[in-house]
Amino acid sequence: xxIATPQSMHFPAALPLQSGASIRGYDLSFETYGTLDxxxxxxxLVCHALNASHHVAGVYLGQDKSEGWWDxxxxxxxxxDTDLFFVIGVxxxxxxxxxxxxxxxxxxxxxxxxADFPVVTVEDWVDAQARLxxxxxxxxxxxxxGGSLGGMQALGWTLQYxxxxxxxxVVASAPNLxxxxxxxxxxxxxxxxxxxxxxxxxxYQYGVTPKRGLRIARMIGHITYxxxxxxxxxxxxxxxxxxxxxxxxxxxxxxxxxxxxxIESYLRYQGDKFxxxxxxxxxxxxxxxxxxxxxxxxxxxDLSLALARATAKFLLVSFTTDWRFxxxxxxxxxxxxxxxxRALSYAEIDAPHGHDAFLLEDARYLGxxxxxxxxxxxxxxxxxxxxxx
Amino acid sequence: xxIATPQSMHFPAALPLQSGASIRGYDLSFETYGTLDxxxxxxxLVCHALNASHHVAGVYLGQDKSEGWWDxxxxxxxxxDTDLFFVIGVxxxxxxxxxxxxxxxxxxxxxxxxADFPVVTVEDWVDAQARLxxxxxxxxxxxxxGGSLGGMQALGWTLQYxxxxxxxxVVASAPNLxxxxxxxxxxxxxxxxxxxxxxxxxxYQYGVTPKRGLRIARMIGHITYxxxxxxxxxxxxxxxxxxxxxxxxxxxxxxxxxxxxxIESYLRYQGDKFxxxxxxxxxxxxxxxxxxxxxxxxxxxDLSLALARATAKFLLVSFTTDWRFxxxxxxxxxxxxxxxxRALSYAEIDAPHGHDAFLLEDARYLGxxxxxxxxxxxxxxxxxxxxxx
Numbered sequence: 001x002x003i004a005t006p007q008s009m010h011f012p013a014a015l016p017l018q019s020g021a022s023i024r025g026y027d028l029s030f031e032t033y034g035t036l037d038x039x040x041x042x043x044x045l046v047c048h049a050l051n052a053s054h055h056v057a058g059v060y061l062g063q064d065k066s067e068g069w070w071d072x073x074x075x076x077x078x079x080x081d082t083d084l085f086f087v088i089g090v091x092x093x094x095x096x097x098x099x100x101x102x103x104x105x106x107x108x109x110x111x112x113x114x115a116d117f118p119v120v121t122v123e124d125w126v127d128a129q130a131r132l133x134x135x136x137x138x139x140x141x142x143x144x145x146g147g148s149l150g151g152m153q154a155l156g157w158t159l160q161y162x163x164x165x166x167x168x169x170v171v172a173s174a175p176n177l178x179x180x181x182x183x184x185x186x187x188x189x190x191x192x193x194x195x196x197x198x199x200x201x202x203x204y205q206y207g208v209t210p211k212r213g214l215r216i217a218r219m220i221g222h223i224t225y226x227x228x229x230x231x232x233x234x235x236x237x238x239x240x241x242x243x244x245x246x247x248x249x250x251x252x253x254x255x256x257x258x259x260x261x262x263i264e265s266y267l268r269y270q271g272d273k274f275x276x277x278x279x280x281x282x283x284x285x286x287x288x289x290x291x292x293x294x295x296x297x298x299x300x301x302d303l304s305l306a307l308a309r310a311t312a313k314f315l316l317v318s319f320t321t322d323w324r325f326x327x328x329x330x331x332x333x334x335x336x337x338x339x340x341x342r343a344l345s346y347a348e349i350d351a352p353h354g355h356d357a358f359l360l361e362d363a364r365y366l367g368x369x370x371x372x373x374x375x376x377x378x379x380x381x382x383x384x385x386x387x388x389x
Numbered sequence: 390x391x392i393a394t395p396q397s398m399h400f401p402a403a404l405p406l407q408s409g410a411s412i413r414g415y416d417l418s419f420e421t422y423g424t425l426d427x428x429x430x431x432x433x434l435v436c437h438a439l440n441a442s443h444h445v446a447g448v449y450l451g452q453d454k455s456e457g458w459w460d461x462x463x464x465x466x467x468x469x470d471t472d473l474f475f476v477i478g479v480x481x482x483x484x485x486x487x488x489x490x491x492x493x494x495x496x497x498x499x500x501x502x503x504a505d506f507p508v509v510t511v512e513d514w515v516d517a518q519a520r521l522x523x524x525x526x527x528x529x530x531x532x533x534x535g536g537s538l539g540g541m542q543a544l545g546w547t548l549q550y551x552x553x554x555x556x557x558x559v560v561a562s563a564p565n566l567x568x569x570x571x572x573x574x575x576x577x578x579x580x581x582x583x584x585x586x587x588x589x590x591x592x593y594q595y596g597v598t599p600k601r602g603l604r605i606a607r608m609i610g611h612i613t614y615x616x617x618x619x620x621x622x623x624x625x626x627x628x629x630x631x632x633x634x635x636x637x638x639x640x641x642x643x644x645x646x647x648x649x650x651x652i653e654s655y656l657r658y659q660g661d662k663f664x665x666x667x668x669x670x671x672x673x674x675x676x677x678x679x680x681x682x683x684x685x686x687x688x689x690x691d692l693s694l695a696l697a698r699a700t701a702k703f704l705l706v707s708f709t710t711d712w713r714f715x716x717x718x719x720x721x722x723x724x725x726x727x728x729x730x731r732a733l734s735y736a737e738i739d740a741p742h743g744h745d746a747f748l749l750e751d752a753r754y755l756g757x758x759x760x761x762x763x764x765x766x767x768x769x770x771x772x773x774x775x776x777x778x
Contacts (some may be wrong), residue, residue: 018645046639119643179620186653194601212583231568254408254508256673263568264575378611
């Protein structure tokens, strides 16, 4: 069983941010799995999405079961095989899981950042990750890997540090958000910001957290992570207080406020759970990072021009029922890379689970990932043999 | 120009509701357009959806422009031609536009209903509408017509009063809500109910309204009314404080709380406007009526069995980009009617506007509606001639 050990590194030098602000005296939490080879050539960086952290895989000492968010993907003998690769998970700046974020002390003022934490972008995260790799003695990544917002970071790596990335694996992602994506983020943000317990983002000093807003934000999120089909299959119109049975069984309560349907119960539970541990300011920051990411922006919207800098080889994966980051969005990246004659593989997986599919067990998906990382491992071996010869 | 005159009718007899409760001493607001013919055979009932009322078409005296929600569909020379038909628009029980609703006095207690207004269903609304028709001396409808939730009422009419409906026109509707539909309703309801200004639904006595919750509810609604495509076309990733220009123009503000993108500005505006006039308890009631509607429920989920009672002729219309009530849902009704060998027409309109399309100008859509109502008018004429001969 893979044992995970959370680590932290302090960065005293200020990090200049895309916004023009900077952040100084920050810490990054991270974990590593596997062993860095002598040539420092087998490192794989895993970038996380909204709700995740540096705890990607494995168990902490004393745990029976992994709480790593990609434990089905990463570990000994798994698709990203930690017997072959040195895998790094890093918590992004602004998060609420260890790295410096809104609930920490601003060294410039001696007070908790709260809403004053600077807006951080995908590009800023990539810069911060690059500094971590410097500190770990890793010049070049065998691969950078991420799903959803993590995929945006992987794509960002190929543009900001093209010489430091051999392969980029971009799963269930997009070259930017659509208006509808931004709209869902905005509703979630409004729910948080208009919660009276938000106090302009400085709720920490009032001893409250804007749980109402966080619950709503999470419920909206959950709807967009799932496909209509999988929701119908999992919940359908089933009533909560009814044993599983034929459609039409059970009796309506005729209430506007009580839970009536299973789907309501599920969403309320997810919302309640999330509001207990997630930081409201982090939610705002991360959704904004999603909104802002748009590498084509500086090229008049031309993604092909934007991706001309990328020299990595790519694997792109999308899922047919993902309506948050649909296959069409991945195909835009594929086309832009092909316009630049880049080497790429693209897998469009016919999976029922919507956006969530990138975190789930799916034999074809995991098979594609395994094959791709086996081919990366072979490249490493042949390079190593070449060096020895 | 069609002049509209709001009317109201009082119903002293209690209306038994599906929940087992009943409501007494209620009023219904309604409007009529055109002239009821001598045989009382040309009546068309229009049923409204969530945010609408009895004011379907025409202008009030002194108005320059119609605020009727289906004024493009109904009027002299329009697809539902008020020179030929006697059209009735009725505001449903529980609404906040004139008919008895949560902000009115409960005759049993002498206090404002608030959250104690009984849960009303599509079936209850149909019963109330039938009583209005009784009072107007209309035994049989030439047609009952509605979009979205209004389409559910039209379908309900054919099941509860099959002998009183010649034609049912069901636009952008569904035989029930999917889990995803219920999920969106539930998030909207939670936003309202958890707003501290909701006061358990008795906010009237506190002199406040739960505007925060209503805003969030409306923003969510708006996202689901539009298609991803039309949102991208109308708003895309355009920034608010930028003149219309090439993609990539303008400068990010890097703010989590300020409006950055046009789509945010649009949604906030829609939410603010809605929160000023819509009643929170009505919102809960109407979304619950949507959730509960499920005629197949009493037939073990078998819609074909459920629709066996319907003897009306049907026109069904759906829109390709409507992901709230997708064409697939209309096709379920089509199949169930065909299983019963009922006469029907079905038009699947290739329109870009999502669910909202049923309210908008679209030549093919309005053309289909016009043709269908022309054929209904011809039937009326031939019946009339037959009577005379």
